[in-house]
Amino acid sequence: MSDQLFARLRDQILTGEIAAGDPLPSERDLAADYGVNRHAVREAVKRLQQCRLIEVFHGGRTRALDWRRTAGLDLVVDVPGTLDAVSVPGVVHDALEMRACIGADAARLSALRASEDQRAAIVAAAAAYAEVGEDLEELSVADVAWWRLIIEGCGNLAYLLSFNSLVDGAITMEQASPELRSAELLDLDAHRELADRIARQDAAAAEQLARELLNRSVARADG
Amino acid sequence: MSDQLFARLRDQILTGEIAAGDPLPSERDLAADYGVNRHAVREAVKRLQQCRLIEVFHGGRTRALDWRRTAGLDLVVDVPGTLDAVSVPGVVHDALEMRACIGADAARLSALRASEDQRAAIVAAAAAYAEVGEDLEELSVADVAWWRLIIEGCGNLAYLLSFNSLVDGAITMEQASPELRSAELLDLDAHRELADRIARQDAAAAEQLARELLNRSVARADG
DNA sequence: GGCAAGAGCTGGTCCAAACAGTTGACCAGT
DNA sequence: ACTGGTCAACTGTTTGGACCAGCTCTTGCC
CATH class of the missing domain: 1.20.120.530 (GntR ligand-binding domain-like)
Structure with missing residues (x-):
């Protein structure tokens, strides 16, 4: 569950659908939108944070980072083809x-x-x-x-x-x-x-x- | 919370305290041992999994990987000094x-x-x-x-x-x-x-x- | 108009429960 | 003695709800 959400959000950031600086939907909204529990959302968000694709503020909104300046090489590690094709x-x-x-x-x-x-x-x-x-x-x-x-x-x-x-x-x-x-x-x-x-x-x-x-x-x- | 647990487990794996192939304690045990909620444990475990430091089996035990063969470059990204000193x-x-x-x-x-x-x-x-x-x-x-x-x-x-x-x-x-x-x-x-x-x-x-x-x-x- | 209290958001943490897959012990058969 | 299946006791997975903590914007008072 959290894997799918992670991949989905990651692709939205990588393609620019969610641009650098843009806020992500709140965890509660994401949970409702994708029909999963909030804990699954949090796992996905934690992973995005570790990829340095987003920045999380306690009390504030979670925002997308400029991944070309922050993300690391492990970004290319994924289901073969996803990154290159999508x-x-x-x-x-x-x-x-x-x-x-x-x-x-x-x-x-x-x-x-x-x-x-x-x-x-x-x-x-x-x-x-x-x-x-x-x-x-x-x-x-x-x-x-x-x-x-x-x-x-x-x-x-x-x-x-x-x-x-x-x-x-x-x-x-x-x-x-x-x-x-x-x-x-x-x-x-x-x-x-x-x-x-x-x-x-x-x-x-x-x-x-x-x-x-x-x-x-x-x-x-x-x- | 989950950050601290993540760092702790990561260091145990990197130093060999938990050797490649060794099983980690169960999520319930980790939660009890470190006095945190199980969801915090799961977030830490998800991150370790993403770093390719561990392998998770549904129903089976979570085991440490040989990180020299699996981990990626992002492993060096952390609190300055942790990796080099510890x-x-x-x-x-x-x-x-x-x-x-x-x-x-x-x-x-x-x-x-x-x-x-x-x-x-x-x-x-x-x-x-x-x-x-x-x-x-x-x-x-x-x-x-x-x-x-x-x-x-x-x-x-x-x-x-x-x-x-x-x-x-x-x-x-x-x-x-x-x-x-x-x-x-x-x-x-x-x-x-x-x-x-x-x-x-x-x-x-x-x-x-x-x-x-x-x-x-x-x-x-x-x- | 300016400032402060508060409501209403955000993420962070916790408890409790049910679900699903694996393992291994146990017992009934051959 | 060995094979086979069954079941209980683990493992991770997912869910629901509740509460705390921090930020922001609105409201209302001065």
Whole structure:
């Protein structure tokens, strides 16, 4: 119940139907309008508040914020397609572009900082990647796990959390039509080569190849 | 009430006091233990769920997730110091490093994509920056607004939302001790030069200078 | 006209109850 | 001894109503 109300209000704010600064209906009105209990409304409102989509004033009215200035990256995490189709066109391209930016720097830093065990794990994962087969669904999962190793290797928590947001959210759309990624996913040589460059601690070369790999998805999303 | 309970449970999960897979106490028990109403507990639980720190099963027990694999970037947005001091040391360094990564690429893309108006706004902001004075608090605010213009110029929503998360969260810690940043904030020439490179649409040069500027904060956080 | 008391909104908290799904123990059969 | 179903005791979900606390605008007095 509260989930549906949350999604509905969120979309109204994201689309501008409720503009920044506008007051939301009171909790009692929302409960009456949507035929739910006020406690369900409060749960939805709390979540909107945590997304920094609204501002709540005790005694006053709850108002929509300018989400472009306040909301965080977790906004893109949701039912695949909702944001891109309904509210914010182009968010998939943006998420892929950001993944490329983060992933390339993570590859660089991983080459510099990853422990011996972590580098070995990356090499092993690249080798195991060839065993996955050609099922694109499984390849996608393996691909995400592979990048996660690289990002964990660089030891930056912010990169890791961003990756979670991007993978759980918009990028899952891409998994829904994985044929778009088949070329990238099947490029076993590139995976092995990137693992090798990280293992050799050649930061610049690792960054370059990672960027090249990830930018393919961006280009594919554009075309 | 629910905010306090949320923060408490969140810290217990982040510190590992409640490990991944462990069940949380039932809502009724939590309400009794902390002396609050069950609805307050439910609001806190809903927020934890949205942060992807827990998984809720109707009829079953609520369990903690492995937040390193599921949580999003918005986790770093909180009362300044909580995460770094209590739960996750080093998150400020990580956030600054990520800001450098994002900011540099945004500067590059801004040089490529920003409209004429946006480029003019960036140049104007760089000029106006000199008028702010030497109050470090105000300079910090102006600095954030300045980078926001660049990130808006690149037109990537994911970058913008990430910037919001980073600025609202961990980086506000830095503002608490702005003397650390004074050298960077007072570097008017670098600001003007970066604006100029974006205005000239010299993407590579803009990226390089932006990275140089932002990496100073990272280096300062390290030292 | 200016100011203060109050009514009528807003969100914040609480109690109590019924609903719905899961789990596990228990007992009747094979 | 094992299998199968039943039931009671959990879990989260939703509802209703009541009251407190803070803001705002109206009202009415000075």
